[in-house]
Amino acid sequence: MNILHVVPSFAPCFAHGGVVNASYQIAKKQLEAGHDVSVYTTDSCDKRLEFENNYNVDVDGIKVFYFRNISNTVKNKLTIDTPISSIKHIKKTIAKFDIVHIHEHRHSLAIATHRYAKKNNIPYVLQAHGSVLPFFQKEKMKDIFDKIWGFDILHDASRVFALTEVEKEQYLKMGVLDNKIEIVPLGINLDEYNNLPSKGKFKTKYNIDENNKIILFLGRIHEIKGLDLLIKSFNQIPHDNVKLVIVGGDYGFKEELVKLIEKFNLKDKIIFPGVLTGKDKIEALVDCNIFVMPSRYESFTTSGLEAMACNKPLILTKNNHIHTWVKDNAGLVCEFKEEDLSNCMKSLLNDDSLCEKFGKTGRELIENKYDWNKVEKQIESIYQKCIDEY
Incomplete structure (x- = not known):
């Protein structure tokens, strides 16, 4: 498969929490399984990530594109990413992928990916990583995001990944159909x-x-x-x-x-x-x-x-x-x-x-x-179901 992961922050920015580690581990295991794996992310970290060519970085064999945020400070303080250059690139390249895996959904990369995946009939899965419901900080901003983009991003996904039964109930509260929800835990190496x-x-x-x-x-x-x-x-x-x-x-x-x-x-x-x-x-x-x-x-x-x-x-x-x-x-x-x-x-x-x-x-x-090898096989099986349905 030709797989694309879309995530606000990626390796080597492991200080930005579990989503970075989870997306990296899944991508790495998929690469080891023989798939072609790419990642679209931002250059945001504690300090802005800089490479010789931000749009062609080899991270342990994974092809990573670090789109530039207009303001790294705004990203870190307000959790608002602004990778404007990503829109044109996503529009141009999305059709080459067999499946897209969006990590979290309240970010601009998810907005653009949803739009162009839908236009090009590319299936995508969504993994909210515990952020399904709009609570604990910035609730009003999250509510506004959901009304404009979030609900569509959730509902148009071929499948959504819930870490636990509790998160499955949260997806149901957001109106996601039961048959679209898969329980997929995290793992470790x-x-x-x-x-x-x-x-x-x-x-x-x-x-x-x-x-x-x-x-x-x-x-x-x-x-x-x-x-x-x-x-x-x-x-x-x-x-x-x-x-x-x-x-x-x-x-x-x-x-x-x-x-x-x-x-x-x-x-x-x-x-x-x-x-x-x-x-x-x-x-x-x-x-x-x-x-x-x-x-x-x-x-x-x-x-x-x-x-x-x-x-x-x-x-x-x-x-x-x-x-x-x-x-x-x-x-x-x-x-x-x-x-x-x-x-x-x-x-x-x-x-x-x-x-x-x-x-x-x-x-x-x-x-x-909870071994990543077993979790990756489960994810691969779900990907295949999504591709077969399209």
Whole structure:
């Protein structure tokens, strides 16, 4: 197949969250399966991405086109992308693709892709990545977008991908037909977690005593992730021999966290390593005792899958859509409340056998269901159905 992925940000801008990693992993696996894979994206990142030729970049064999945003600052602050040059290119090239895969739908690349895919009878699938409903920030802007473009982009898709049953219900609320919705989870590259580094490397780098336990968060430092709740809950547990490690890039919320840390006098107990990738990230996962994702809202947590691949127990709030199969299976689930979260952390910190049990079950789940190789085969099968229907 000749496949096109359309996504607001792409590798190497992994700091922009899970959608970047997911689209990259899917594209890479499709390339390995023998397909011709292209990506249309923008040059937006923390700093504008620049290449010798932005419209012909080889990213591990994937052909990537980084269309220039008029303002990278506007993109990062307001989440409004302005890749004007993309419209002409999409119009000119869309007909050569067998299938188009749009990641998220409230962005200008999706608008142009929808328009010209429809004109040229090219089927496309849409993967909202947890952003189906217009809520949590900029609700009015999202409502306006949906009335002008969003509903059409959703409804005209040959298929839409829901990460969970909860997201499927959200698509239904937006008027998408049930027979167009496919449950397609995210995955991880299991090969990267089959030969884990020895314990202690992360602790050594950050001067953490080998006898200290680590509670780890891995994700964006953003209000939606509930890190203020995590720090308040961490303050309620005995932390003489426990460190809280918050890994990720700052999305305008770190200043609030620093104020809390100062208020509770936790400066020596909490570490911010910044963004970690590759072996550095895996070393942090290997050395942690508990992985916590205390989100206000979360459709799917890929970093949680990575922790499971390292045999680590999870703690999630009920706001995370995957909590239904994590609860008492691969970890603990709590309400979005300080006392509930602190009690879960205390339970796992004081019960190594329960941590081991959850870690083992989590690893088995990854091997059976959440390996990118298996997810890619499911996606390929859905693509083929869409092509056959056209």
